[in-house]
Amino acid sequence: MSRFIDIAALADIPPQGARVVRTPQGCVAVFRTADDRVFALDDRCPHKGGPLSEGIVHGASVTCPLHNWVFDMATGQAQGADSGAVATHAVRVEGGRILLDASAIRRVA
Numbered sequence: 803m804s805r806f807i808d809i810a811a812l813a814d815i816p817p818q819g820a821r822v823v824r825t826p827q828g829c830v831a832v833f834r835t836a837d838d839r840v841f842a843l844d845d846r847c848p849h850k851g852g853p854l855s856e857g858i859v860h861g862a863s864v865t866c867p868l869h870n871w872v873f874d875m876a877t878g879q880a881q882g883a884d885s886g887a888v889a890t891h892a893v894r895v896e897g898g899r900i901l902l903d904a905s906a907i908r909r910v911a
Contacts, residue, residue, distance in 0.1 A: 806894065806901035812838065813898065820855040820864075825907040830891055831855035832900060833875055835862060840900055841875035842891035849886060 815821050815834040822845055823830045829845035831854045839862065845855045852868030863881065865872050872881045878890040892903035 805904040806892075807904050807907060808899050809902045810900045811898055812840070812895055812900055815840075815900070818859040820857075820859065822853075822855045823902065823907065827907070829853075829855070830902065830906050831864075832893060832902065833859055833864060835859060835875075838895070840893050840895050842893040842902055842906065843873065843875060843878055844889040844891075846888070847871055847873075848880075848888060849884070854888065 809823055817834055817836045820831050820833045831843050831845035833841045843854055845853055847854055847866040849871050850868050852866040854864050854866060856867045857864045862875050863872050864875055871884045873888055874881055878888045880886045891906035894901050
C-alpha cells in the first residue's frame with residue numbers, strides 16, 4: 803500500500819516549471835505542465851548528471867539543461883536518438899495539493 807506525503811501546493815510550482823524535493827536517497831524533481839499535470843522524476847540526467855529540475859518543460863517532456871536530452875516525464879525514457887532513462891515516482895494532486903509517494907523520500911535501510 804502506497805502512502806503519499808503532502809509536499810506543496812500546486813500553485814507553488816509555476817506552469818512549465820519544477821521544484822526540488824531533497825531526500826536521503828537524492829533529489830526528486832516535481833514538474834507541473836502547462837495543463838496542470840504533475841510528474842516526479844529523479845533530478846539527475848543519466849547522461850552527465852544534469853539537474854532536470856532546471857530543464858525546459860514542454861508538453862509531458864523535459865529537456866536536460868546540459869546536453870539537451872529529452873525525457874518523457876510519464877515513463878522516464880529518453881526520447882529520440884538518446885538512450886537511457888530516469889526513475890519516475892508516483893505523484894498526484896488532491897485539493898490543490900501535490901502528494902508524492904512516500905517511497906520516493908524514504909531512507910534506504
